[in-house]
Amino acid sequence: MAKKWVYLFDEVAEAESYAGSWDGVRALLGGKGSGLADMTRAGVPVPPGFTVTTEACNQFSASGKFPEGMWAQELAALQEVEKRTGKKFGDPANPLLVSCRSGAKFSMPGMMDTVLNISLTDKTAEGMIELTGNPRFVYDSYRRLIEMFGTVVLGIADEAFEEPLKEYKEKNGYKLDTEMTAEDWKAMVETFKAVVKKEKGFDFPQDPLKQLELATEAVFKSWNGKRAIDYRRATNIPDDLGTAVNIVTMVFGNMGDDSGTGVAFTRNPSTGDKKMMGDYLLNAQGEDVVAGIRNANPIENMVKKMPEVYYQFMDITDKLEQHYKEMQDVEFTIERGKLWMLQTRNGKRTAKAAVKIAVDMADEGLISKEEAVLRVTPDNVDTLLHPQFDEKAKKAAEKAGAFFARGVNASPGAAVGQAYFDANTAEKMAKEKKQAVIMVRPFTKPDDVHGMIASKGVLTSEGGATSHAAVVARQFGIPCVVGASSITIDLEKRVMEVNGKAVKEGEWISVDGTTGEVFIGQIKTIEPKIEEQSELLTILNWADEICARDGMRNAPPKWPTRGLQVWANADYPKDARRARSYGAVGIGLCRTEHMFFETERLPIVQRMILAKTSEERTEALNELLPYQRKDFDGLFEAMEGYPVIIRLIDPPLHEFMPDEEKLFEEVVTLRVKGETEGLKEKEDLLTAIRSMHESNPMMGLRGVRLSIAMPEIVEMQVRAIFEAAADCTLRKIVVKPEVMIPLTGTVKELEWIQPRLVRIAAAVLKEKGIKKLDYKFGTMIEIPRAAVTAAEIAKLAEFFSFGTNDLTQMTFGYSRDDAERNFLVTYVEQKILPKNPFQTLDRDGVGKLMEWAITEGRKTRPELEVGICGEHGGDPESIEWCHIIGNNYVSCSPFRVPIARLAAAHVALKYSGKAIVEDK
Ligand code: ADP
Ligand code: MG
Ligand code: MG
Numbered sequence: 001m002a003k004k005w006v007y008l009f010d011e012v013a014e015a016e017s018y019a020g021s022w023d024g025v026r027a028l029l030g031g032k033g034s035g036l037a038d039m040t041r042a043g044v045p046v047p048p049g050f051t052v053t054t055e056a057c058n059q060f061s062a063s064g065k066f067p068e069g070m071w072a073q074e075l076a077a078l079q080e081v082e083k084r085t086g087k088k089f090g091d092p093a094n095p096l097l098v099s100c101r102s103g104a105k106f107s108m109p110g111m112m113d114t115v116l117n118i119s120l121t122d123k124t125a126e127g128m129i130e131l132t133g134n135p136r137f138v139y140d141s142y143r144r145l146i147e148m149f150g151t152v153v154l155g156i157a158d159e160a161f162e163e164p165l166k167e168y169k170e171k172n173g174y175k176l177d178t179e180m181t182a183e184d185w186k187a188m189v190e191t192f193k194a195v196v197k198k199e200k201g202f203d204f205p206q207d208p209l210k211q212l213e214l215a216t217e218a219v220f221k222s223w224n225g226k227r228a229i230d231y232r233r234a235t236n237i238p239d240d241l242g243t244a245v246n247i248v249t250m251v252f253g254n255m256g257d258d259s260g261t262g263v264a265f266t267r268n269p270s271t272g273d274k275k276m277m278g279d280y281l282l283n284a285q286g287e288d289v290v291a292g293i294r295n296a297n298p299i300e301n302m303v304k305k306m307p308e309v310y311y312q313f314m315d316i317t318d319k320l321e322q323h324y325k326e327m328q329d330v331e332f333t334i335e336r337g338k339l340w341m342l343q344t345r346n347g348k349r350t351a352k353a354a355v356k357i358a359v360d361m362a363d364e365g366l367i368s369k370e371e372a373v374l375r376v377t378p379d380n381v382d383t384l385l386h387p388q389f390d391e392k393a394k395k396a397a398e399k400a401g402a403f404f405a406r407g408v409n410a411s412p413g414a415a416v417g418q419a420y421f422d423a424n425t426a427e428k429m430a431k432e433k434k435q436a437v438i439m440v441r442p443f444t445k446p447d448d449v450h451g452m453i454a455s456k457g458v459l460t461s462e463g464g465a466t467s468h469a470a471v472v473a474r475q476f477g478i479p480c481v482v483g484a485s486s487i488t489i490d491l492e493k494r495v496m497e498v499n500g501k502a503v504k505e506g507e508w509i510s511v512d513g514t515t516g517e518v519f520i521g522q523i524k525t526i527e528p529k530i531e532e533q534s535e536l537l538t539i540l541n542w543a544d545e546i547c548a549r550d551g552m553r554n555a556p557p558k559w560p561t562r563g564l565q566v567w568a569n570a571d572y573p574k575d576a577r578r579a580r581s582y583g584a585v586g587i588g589l590c591r592t593e594h595m596f597f598e599t600e601r602l603p604i605v606q607r608m609i610l611a612k613t614s615e616e617r618t619e620a621l622n623e624l625l626p627y628q629r630k631d632f633d634g635l636f637e638a639m640e641g642y643p644v645i646i647r648l649i650d651p652p653l654h655e656f657m658p659d660e661e662k663l664f665e666e667v668v669t670l671r672v673k674g675e676t677e678g679l680k681e682k683e684d685l686l687t688a689i690r691s692m693h694e695s696n697p698m699m700g701l702r703g704v705r706l707s708i709a710m711p712e713i714v715e716m717q718v719r720a721i722f723e724a725a726a727d728c729t730l731r732k733i734v735v736k737p738e739v740m741i742p743l744t745g746t747v748k749e750l751e752w753i754q755p756r757l758v759r760i761a762a763a764v765l766k767e768k769g770i771k772k773l774d775y776k777f778g779t780m781i782e783i784p785r786a787a788v789t790a791a792e793i794a795k796l797a798e799f800f801s802f803g804t805n806d807l808t809q810m811t812f813g814y815s816r817d818d819a820e821r822n823f824l825v826t827y828v829e830q831k832i833l834p835k836n837p838f839q840t841l842d843r844d845g846v847g848k849l850m851e852w853a854i855t856e857g858r859k860t861r862p863e864l865e866v867g868i869c870g871e872h873g874g875d876p877e878s879i880e881w882c883h884i885i886g887n888n889y890v891s892c893s894p895f896r897v898p899i900a901r902l903a904a905a906h907v908a909l910k911y912s913g914k915a916i917v918e919d920k
Contacts, residue, residue, distance in 0.1 A: 005056040006073040008080055009049050012037035028053050030244035032103030035344045042323060044316050044341050047249035048084040049098070050077040052216060054105070054242035060220040061242065074216065075209075078247070085249055089119055090208035092127025097141075097250035100215035102222060104243040107345060108235075110228030111243055112219045113152045116286050117145035117250060119208035125189075137255050139185030144285065146192040146204055149211065153218040156199045164191050178283070212247070219245045251340040253333040254285040258306075261333045263289055264299050264313075266321045269329075269349040272356025272535075276300075276317065278330075285333075309339045320344050325366050327357050351380035359535040362542075369542045370909055376539050378876045378899045378906075384528055384536055385898060386413025386479060389512055393524040397510070402519045404509065405498050407459070407484030409516035410470035414525045415457025415479040416510045419503055421491055423451025430454035438509055440496060442489055443482075444469040446817055452478060457511040459518060461487040461496075464825050471820065471838065471871070477895035479513030487518075530582060530898065540583055540898055543905035552908040555886060558862035563908030564882060565889035566900045567643075569869055571595070573634035579894035580638065583901055587635065587644040588801060588891020589740075589869035592717060593651050595631050596624075605656050610688055614712065621716040628720035629727075636728045636735040643736040645801060645869075645891075646721055647780065648714045650742040652702040654692045663689065698815060703743025704779075707753050718757045719764055725775070726768035738776040740801060745783040747792040754796050776865070781853050782806035790853035794860040801891070802850055804870030804878075808837050811846045839871065841878035851885040858886075867891055876903035883907040 007015050007029060015037065019025045026034045033051035040046045052074060059067035078096075082088050087096035098118050102111040120128075120142045128138045150156040165188060174180060180188075196204040205211050222228060223243045232239060253261035264278025279296035281289050282305075289296045302310040313332065316339075320328045329347035333340050349357065355376050362372035397403070417436035420426040426439040427450050439455040441448065443462045452458050452472055458480040460469045473480030489496045494505035503509055503520060510523040530536065546552070547563030555561050567586035568579030571594045576587060596605045601624060608620035635644055654660075663686050670679045694700035707714040721737050728735045739757065744750055754777055765773060778799030781787050784807070790800070809816055814824075816838055827833045833842075841847050850868075857864045867889045872878035874896030882890050883904065892900050 002069045003055075003067070004073070005053055005067060005070040006077045007033075007037070007051050007053065008077055009037045009040040009046060009051070012041050027105045027241065028055065028244075030054060030103035030105055030246070031107055031345055032101060032343060033244045033246050036246065036248070036342075038323075039320070039341055039344060042319065044320070045339060047251050047340050047342070048081045049246060049248035050074075050081065051103075052245040052247070054244050057220045057223055057242035057244065058240060060217075061224055066217075071213070074212070074247070078212075081247075081249060087249075089212075090121075090124060092123045094131065095119060095124040095127055097124075098212070099246075099248045099250055100212070100219065101246040101248060102219040102243050103246055104223075104237075105241050106237055108228065108231050108237060110222070110225060110231045112222035113148070114286065115145070115148045115152050115215050117141045118149075118211050118215060120145045121206045121208060123206070124208065132255070134255065136180075136182035136185060137252070139182055139189055140180070140254055141252070141285070143185055143188045143192050146189065146196060149204070149215070150192065150196050150199070153214050154196065154200055156195065160195050160199055161192055164188075164195065216245050216247075219243060248342070251333045251335045251338075251342075252285065253281075253335065254283055255336055257282050258337045259283060259333075259335050261285055261289060261331075262296070262299065263329070263331050264317065265327060265329050265347045266317050267327045267347075267353070267357055267360075269327070269347050269353050272349065272353035272360070274360055276314065280332075280334075306334065306337065309334055309337065312339050316341060322366065325361065325371075327353075351383040354380045355384065355533075355539055356535045359538050370546060373539060373542050373546060373902065373905050374909060376902060378903045381536065381540075381899045381902050382412055382896075383514060384533060385530060385895065386477065386514070387415070387525045387527045388514065389414040389510065390524040390526055394512070394519075397519050397521065397523050402510075402521050402523075404501060404503065404518045404520050405484040405486045406518070407461075407481040407487075407516050408464055408470070409513055410467070410482045411458075411473035411478060411480035412514040413457075413477070413479035414510065414512050414514070414523070415455075416508065416522045416525060417456040418506050419459075419496070419509050420451075420455075421489065421494055421496075421505055423448040425505075426451035427454040438511055440489060440509075441469070442491075443467060443821075444472065445821075452476070457513065458482075459484060459487075459509070459511050461485055461489055467825075468817065468820055473513070477893065479511055481511050481513055481516050481518055484516075484518060536898070540901050543901045544583065546905040547901070547908050549908075549912075552912045553883070553886070556858070556862075559858060559886050560888050564879065564887060564904040566897055566904055567645075567867065567889045567891035568894045568897050569873075569891055570635070570894060572631075573638045575894055576635050576638035576644075579897055580642075582894055582897040584642075584891075584894065584897045586642045586889060586891070587639055588867050588873070588889065590635060590644060590646045591650070592628070592631075592646060593649055593655075595628060596649075596656055598627075601627055602656065608713070609653050609656060610685075617710075617712050621712055625716050625720050625723075628717060629724045632721050632724035632737075633727060636724055636737070637733055641734045641736075643738055645738040645740050645778075645799075645867075646717075647740040647742050648707060648717050650703050652692075652694065652697045652700055653706065654689060654694070654697065657689050657692070658685070660686070660689050660693070698809070704741050704745075704749045704753060705743065707741070708749065711753065711756060714753070714757065715760055718760045722761045722764035722775075723768070725773060726765060726770045729770050729773060730768070736774045738778060738799060740799075741777070741779045741797075742803070743782060743806070744779040744793060744797075745785045747789065747796060750779060750793065750796040778865070780869070781850075782810070784811055784849060787849040787853040790856040791860045794857035794864055797857075797864075798861070799865035799867070800853060800857055801866075802853075802868040802870065804841060804846060804850075804868055804872045805838065807849065807870070808842065808846050811842075811849060812837065840875055841872045841881050843881050847881050847885070850881075854886050874900050876900075876906070879903045880907040880910075883911065 015025050019028045029051045036046050056070050087094050089096045099116045101114045125138050125142050129135045147161045193204050253259045260280050260282040261284050262280025267274050268277045278299035279289050281296050326346045328344050331343040358372040358375040361367045362369050417438040419438050419440045421440050426437045429435045430437045437455045438457045439451050440459045443460050458469050458473050460482045461484050463482045467482050470482050486498045487496050496503050508522045510519040550561050552563045553561050565585050567588035568584035569589040570576040570579050570587050571591050604620050604623045611617035667682050725735045725737045776798040779797040780803040781800045782803030854866050866887045869891045873890040874892030879890050
């Protein structure tokens, strides 16, 4: 049998058996076509019609002509439609009019716009007037056809039609289209025909079949139009899907006041409320409602005007929702009191609505909890937890001309604040003047971080989504727009400018990290609180429930078989409390060095570093001990009952010292001025700092290496940890400290340091009379050698935590700051790397090392606890990998905990039941 290129709407079963699945039908007939066919099957009133397949489109794209037999099939299908409607295409006595509508598998902008009223000609128009006795309606329909056909199929500019109509109305003193009479529309038909002739050099086709043929061809061609191609590139829609063509019997909403057209969502797409939301217009056609030609009426008004149609409509849409188990976005037309459905599809919605609809539908029993969890995306959660601009306020600002610039939406959320152009000023204004601050820079560097953290938002004129500003902002949950390249920043004059619009330092701006827009002035924001978002909490609780199920992973004995847990990185009790309220069930990384930087402690730390003897050093450390103990006490209390991983000191010591260059300048100034007071101290300090200089500090004396060189520091830290743990235990607070040794490269390092630390822990517990305490000693895996020799390392380490930032740096041999500033953007653009490996784990390299380390480590110690504490712990794709390779948990910034909880559930569902670890 010849290939079938054309399916009538009631041939959906055939399409299904050919395509093999519903997804296949959607690919073959497109979203619109399959929806119309599906509705027809369900007995919903759909005007008869047919779909020319996407396969035909692909053939056309390849050969430049209709595939063999297609046109004949289209004509045959048209005859079937004639039978079903009792009308005849091109017959003036009883003409069949159709629309021609494009429709790919995924609804996408760029495809050809719909042409309505095809087959109207001078002759059929006459016939229709006789038939309907309604010349106004017929001439209105005819001029619409010429206009749509002219612009969409023949490519004439809209204005060529709009201008003469506008002039005509002005001349006659009309405001609205409804004021146009039959005679007026008749005149417009002639005008529009003349427009076609003038623009194209030929007459508007008076052969209905020619109209159909040209329209079909135009749909096919639109698949390879520039707009469509650009859109597919941006959204990764494959080029070989093709678009279908739908030919649908016209139904008329413009036949008088018992007719109309409308669009509706079965639930509110912005709030998710279970209430139909839509608009309709009486005596109107097609896109009049959307185009806002007249003010449309809310759908509920229909109940008074046309109760029967209204109830039928509610019933149909209800059934559609039940059938698709999704919120539907529908189009309909009422022709002389009869309802026709013209389209149904899953409706687009805001993050808020996505969550509410998912929870409601699960509660209604329409979908399972698992399905509800899967329907919410990690991005939805991200959006919901950042402050948002009030949409109305934003629109108003735009209208008032407050738009300033657009850049890359690097970190979501809305921020309003006063602009400052350097980190120190930003921090000062925020801390001392208690101002809301937006830090504005051409780009940021590591020493700008304090300013960023103090700011409500960050704006840069350079860099992309992987720039330093973007990465840091995301880590701290600060709304951020980067690369707003139209902005010129004058750091001297303290002003930024776009096309003559200037913002001086201290002036208010509003930055939308969700969309990348920047406005002048203050736009009202809405601050979301997680505890107030009950539907989101429900989804997250369901996500946790799913992850907690045993058997979500098939694994060797003692490996985790539940899904991932989500822990958080938190240095201070305040962060720990936030992490807990966001659902973290452990602290995966507490960085202790932050505690050394506080103003009253830093001088003691410096004294400790500069100590000449071990006694001097111990003395300084004894002064620090109470501070540290208090820090840990607070953290343990905040995380009562949950494990807390404390990382011993990690950075090189010079980071705690004054800046070398600045100190040198001071020394020089003193010398030049001939002042002696304080000179000697400064000179000594400078010598000491210089002696600490390393050419590559990242790979120098830090982490466990520093602890071996100078064990007193970590000994103090361990003492502080266990004293705090003991004190908490005595206060009946359950604590689970885990001591993490950073930067291990060989087990010998652990053999050197760990027993000393364990002895201290034991001694403290004994001193305090604590018999039982749940604690562990373990290490960070961040040096490739540690990963490779994991079996050895696990002899001592009771847990591994992947420090994937350093592990990525050292596996690739990149220094992150340099890489992100200098070449990563190019690498990603040139497809040398698929993504920034500092944001999304490189599975093939770094990921393989992790997998190896876990497998080897658990050969030595099957119950080895494994986590990840790099920024990757909050990235859904990286979380997926952690699930696959057998992590117990992921740990991320408190702000990303809810996102990680959802992502963990998604991956657990995706892989549940499947063997994820081969028996090794
Ligand atoms: P889009 O993909 O842009 O939604 P559509 O093909 O759905 O385009 O059509 C545009 C407008 O024309 C919609 O309002 C639709 O309801 C209306 N329309 C399409 N076909 C017909 C028809 N056969 N009869 C009446 N109205 C139609
Ligand atoms: Mg459209
Ligand atoms: Mg539509």
